[in-house]
Amino acid sequence: MASSRFNRRAFFKSAIAGGAVLPGIDAAAAPASDGAFFDEPAQKLALKDDADVIVCGAGPAGIAAAVTAARAGARTRLFEVHGCLGGVWTAGLLTYIFDFDKPGLTREITRRLDERDARRSKHPSRFVYEPEEMKVLLEEMCVDAGVKFQLHTRVSAAFREGSRLRTIVTDSKSGRQAWRAPIFIDTTGDGYLGAQAGCGWEVGQDKDCPCQPMTMNALAVVKDAKALAEFISFNGTDEFKGPGGHLTCVEAFKAELRRAGIETSYGHPTIFPVRDDLVMLMLNHEYGIKPWDAEAISEATVRSRAEVFRVMRALRKLGGVWEGLQIAATAEQIGVRDGRRVHGRYTMTRQDLVEGARQKDAVARVTFGVDIHAHSREKNDTETISHGDLKMKPYDIPLRALIAKDVDGLMMAGRCISGDFISHASYRVTGNSVAMGEAAGVIAALAAASKRLPHEVEWSEGAAKLAAMGQRV
Ligand SMILES: Cc1cc2nc3c(=O)[nH]c(=O)nc-3n(C[C@H](O)[C@H](O)[C@H](O)COP(=O)(O)OP(=O)(O)OC[C@H]3O[C@@H](n4cnc5c(N)ncnc54)[C@H](O)[C@@H]3O)c2cc1C
Numbered sequence: 116m117a118s119s120r121f122n123r124r125a126f127f128k129s130a131i132a133g134g135a136v137l138p139g140i141d142a143a144a145a146p147a148s149d150g151a152f153f154d155e156p157a158q159k160l161a162l163k164d165d166a167d168v169i170v171c172g173a174g175p176a177g178i179a180a181a182v183t184a185a186r187a188g189a190r191t192r193l194f195e196v197h198g199c200l201g202g203v204w205t206a207g208l209l210t211y212i213f214d215f216d217k218p219g220l221t222r223e224i225t226r227r228l229d230e231r232d233a234r235r236s237k238h239p240s241r242f243v244y245e246p247e248e249m250k251v252l253l254e255e256m257c258v259d260a261g262v263k264f265q266l267h268t269r270v271s272a273a274f275r276e277g278s279r280l281r282t283i284v285t286d287s288k289s290g291r292q293a294w295r296a297p298i299f300i301d302t303t304g305d306g307y308l309g310a311q312a313g314c315g316w317e318v319g320q321d322k323d324c325p326c327q328p329m330t331m332n333a334l335a336v337v338k339d340a341k342a343l344a345e346f347i348s349f350n351g352t353d354e355f356k357g358p359g360g361h362l363t364c365v366e367a368f369k370a371e372l373r374r375a376g377i378e379t380s381y382g383h384p385t386i387f388p389v390r391d392d393l394v395m396l397m398l399n400h401e402y403g404i405k406p407w408d409a410e411a412i413s414e415a416t417v418r419s420r421a422e423v424f425r426v427m428r429a430l431r432k433l434g435g436v437w438e439g440l441q442i443a444a445t446a447e448q449i450g451v452r453d454g455r456r457v458h459g460r461y462t463m464t465r466q467d468l469v470e471g472a473r474q475k476d477a478v479a480r481v482t483f484g485v486d487i488h489a490h491s492r493e494k495n496d497t498e499t500i501s502h503g504d505l506k507m508k509p510y511d512i513p514l515r516a517l518i519a520k521d522v523d524g525l526m527m528a529g530r531c532i533s534g535d536f537i538s539h540a541s542y543r544v545t546g547n548s549v550a551m552g553e554a555a556g557v558i559a560a561l562a563a564a565s566k567r568l569p570h571e572v573e574w575s576e577g578a579a580k581l582a583a584m585g586q587r588v
Contacts, residue, residue, distance in 0.1 A: 160284065166263070168189040194269075214546035280525045333395070477511035517555050
C-alpha cells in the first residue's frame, strides 16, 4: 500500500544528510544489505533491572495484571504501544463489556465507572461504558497502584537464558532499551511476547488461520439519539430494545442502510448508545487478515475507516433523523479478535465448554458463550455469527492455562492464553480478560517475591493474597 510512495533509501539518505541521529546506530558502520536479508549490527543497549514483574501490553488483561501485581507488592513495569491504556476498550473504541459479573477487579472497575456516571445500563455483567472515561480511570488506577507504565513503547524482542525468559527489548522515542525481571506477563493480545520468547502457539481455526475478522469501531454524534431509538441496540436500562430483542434494532438499522443504498461488510451492523447523542458504530468486517501482517492490517485499517465514512455520508443524505450525523472518532487500533494462543501448561478445549469443566486451580468462571464471526464475506451472508454448534455450560479457566509451557518465568493473560479456537471464541471477552490478568498479576508477584517460578505457586496462595488485599473477597 503506502510502500510504493515511501522510498526508504531516500528517507535514510536525507535523514543522514540533514544530520538526524538514529539512536544507537552508527550508520557508517552498518554493513550493506545482502540480497533479501540485512544483517542488523549488534548494539549495546541501556539495561534496567529494577522490576519484579514486567507486563507487556495494557489492554483489559494487562491493566488488571499490572495493577494487581503492584498492589501485591511487586515493583511493576507496564509497556504499551499505543498512546493510552486500555487496549480494545479505548484504542479500539469497543464501548461494550461482556461477562463482567465476577468477584475482584471487575466489580471495582464497575463501581468506579458508576462513580463517574460513565456506564449505561445497570446490568452487572454486560454494559456500555464511555471509552474516554475508561482511559482516565485506568491511568488513575495504575498511578495509584504505583505501576511504572510507558506508553508509545513497543515490546520488540525477548531473550532467554536457557529455558528462562530474562530480558526484553523495547522500541520507543527513547530508542531501543533492554529490561530485565524475574517474571514477565504477555498481555499483548497477539501473544507477541510468547512468540518472541520461543513459545509454541496456535492461531485461528487451523495452522494457517482462517481467523475471525477484524473490525474498525467508530464513535458518532447524532442529532437526537431519542429519535433513533428503534435502531439503537442495548438502549437505556433494558438489555434489549424492541419487542423482538437485539435483532429488531439491527434489522431496523439494516433496512435504513438499504434505503441509503448501503450493505455493510458486517452482517449485524450495530449502533451502541454511549451517552446522550454520542453512539458507537460497529459496521465492518475485514476478512482473512493475519494478525501479524502489518501491511495487510494497514490496508484493512484504511479500507474499514473508508467504509465507516461511506456509511455515515449515505445515512446523512437520507436526512430526517440522520441529518447532522458525524463521525467523532475512529479507532486508533482496528479491533483484532483472533491472535496467537500461546501454549500453556493446560489447553482449554471445546470439551471444557460442553462439560462445564471445573478446575481446582480455577481463576475465573466463564459464562459467555461461543461467538465466532464469519471468516469470509460468503460466510457472513449465510451465518454472520455462529455459536460453535454446542450447548455451553459455564466453565473454569485454570491457572495452568496462564503459564507458558515452553518458557519459564512467563505467564499470559487475556486472549493470548492457552486454548483451542472454540474455547477462545468464548473466554476472550473482557470480563474474563480482567479476571485472568488479576490472577496472573498476583501469582507473578508471589513468584517474584519468593524466587519461585509461576508454576511453583499454588492458586490457593494467590487467592488468599487477593483476599488479604481486599481485592477478591
Ligand atoms: C471488534 C471487537 C468486538 C468485540 N466485542 C466485545 C464486546 O462487546 N465485549 C467484550 O467484553 N469483548 C469484546 N471483544 C473481545 C475483547 O475485546 C478482547 O478479546 C479483549 O480485548 C482481550 O483483552 P486483552 O487485554 O487480552 O487484549 P487487547 O485489548 O487486544 O490488549 C492488548 C494490548 O497490548 C498492546 N500490545 C500489543 N502488542 C504489543 C507490543 N508488542 N508491545 C506493547 N504493547 C503491545 C496493544 O496495543 C493493546 O493495548 C471484541 C473484540 C473485537 C476486536
